[in-house]
Amino acid sequence: MDLLQATIARIEPVDENARAAARARQDSLTKPPGSLGRLEELAVQVAAITGRATPTIEERLVFTFCGDHGVVAEGVSAFPGEVTPQMVRNFTQGGAAINVLARWAGARSVVVDVGVAVPLEDCPGVLPRKVRPGTANLAQGPALTRAEAVAALEVGIRTFAETWSGRPALLALGEMGIGNTTPAAAIAAAITGLPPAEVTGRGTGVDDARLAHKCAVIQRALDLNRPDASDGLDVLAKVGGLEIAAMAGAMLAGAAHRVPVVLDGFICGAAALVAAALAPRARDYFIAGHCSVEPGHRAVLAHLGLKPVVELDLRLGEGTGATLAIPIIDAACRLLAEMATFAEAGVASHE
Numbered sequence: 001m002d003l004l005q006a007t008i009a010r011i012e013p014v015d016e017n018a019r020a021a022a023r024a025r026q027d028s029l030t031k032p033p034g035s036l037g038r039l040e041e042l043a044v045q046v047a048a049i050t051g052r053a054t055p056t057i058e059e060r061l062v063f064t065f066c067g068d069h070g071v072v073a074e075g076v077s078a079f080p081g082e083v084t085p086q087m088v089r090n091f092t093q094g095g096a097a098i099n100v101l102a103r104w105a106g107a108r109s110v111v112v113d114v115g116v117a118v119p120l121e122d123c124p125g126v127l128p129r130k131v132r133p134g135t136a137n138l139a140q141g142p143a144l145t146r147a148e149a150v151a152a153l154e155v156g157i158r159t160f161a162e163t164w165s166g167r168p169a170l171l172a173l174g175e176m177g178i179g180n181t182t183p184a185a186a187i188a189a190a191i192t193g194l195p196p197a198e199v200t201g202r203g204t205g206v207d208d209a210r211l212a213h214k215c216a217v218i219q220r221a222l223d224l225n226r227p228d229a230s231d232g233l234d235v236l237a238k239v240g241g242l243e244i245a246a247m248a249g250a251m252l253a254g255a256a257h258r259v260p261v262v263l264d265g266f267i268c269g270a271a272a273l274v275a276a277a278l279a280p281r282a283r284d285y286f287i288a289g290h291c292s293v294e295p296g297h298r299a300v301l302a303h304l305g306l307k308p309v310v311e312l313d314l315r316l317g318e319g320t321g322a323t324l325a326i327p328i329i330d331a332a333c334r335l336l337a338e339m340a341t342f343a344e345a346g347v348a349s350h351e
Helices: 002-010 016-028 038-050 070-074 083-092 097-105 146-163 181-192 208-225 232-239 242-256 266-278 280-285 295-304 320-338
Strands: 059-067 108-115 126-128 169-176 261-263 286-288
Touching (some): 002 146, 002 242, 016 320, 038 280, 059 083, 070 181, 070 208, 083 108, 083 126, 097 108, 097 320, 108 146, 108 242, 169 242, 169 266, 169 320, 181 208, 181 232, 181 242, 181 266, 208 232, 242 266, 261 320, 266 286, 266 295, 280 286, 286 295
Parallel strands (some): 059 108, 169 261
């Protein structure tokens, strides 16, 4: 567990001096105080994360981690597991929503196979980092061993290390894995203490009967596996997923290097719950890109103390909501750095 523990140990508190300096500069810019709303808050948060009073964004990264789930055998998804590798191939061909948005946002898109159930040697654009070919069925026992959970966390850490240039950056995270709203809901229920019915949604679009069945499957998994909410690794291993683990690892790596981490939807939020359980300081490095229509996502964001940048009723995943937020966060930082102060512009300031 050396890499994981070393990464966690490197996560420091955000820089309150940089936060204060950024806030003071905001108040000196040629505008009424607070008139740029959330943009002001975002720029100040990025300043605290990066330790720079006027932060800049020079690199934009989007990681999409992919994995399959044994719990699909319980009939919890409207789509079959075969869709996961099919969508991974679509990613490599540039035809998915995340490809379109990453191109628009000027972001480098990295697709990682951390646990797809079938071989993907015919997909040269995918980073091959498979820990195992899909999880076990969490409704019948632990989804992963603790060693597998650590290995998947470290895939995320290594992906960051292999990709990041060292320049000021934003890291957006997403996933692909048929059935993964089920482990996400199980994680959310385990860590927040809310019942499955309050954090479980329709995922790929299941009907009422299958939604009720999905909630029952999650409750059975929680009763059987009894994940320890105080132990993020235990929760991850017992009811999590490989792509969820890899996202959590990338979050820890971003925090360890003072890179703002932009979260996607519900599944990414579940990974953030795990990351924050492993390293409570990490949550201060997270920015919620959006709020999904999955009902559990709002509960996850409330637990993490995060407010979304946008709300557009998304529920696709892949990193789409996080990527949409990148230009907004960049704009917030540019306003802080490039606007003139009252003194510089020779404009009378407010009293």
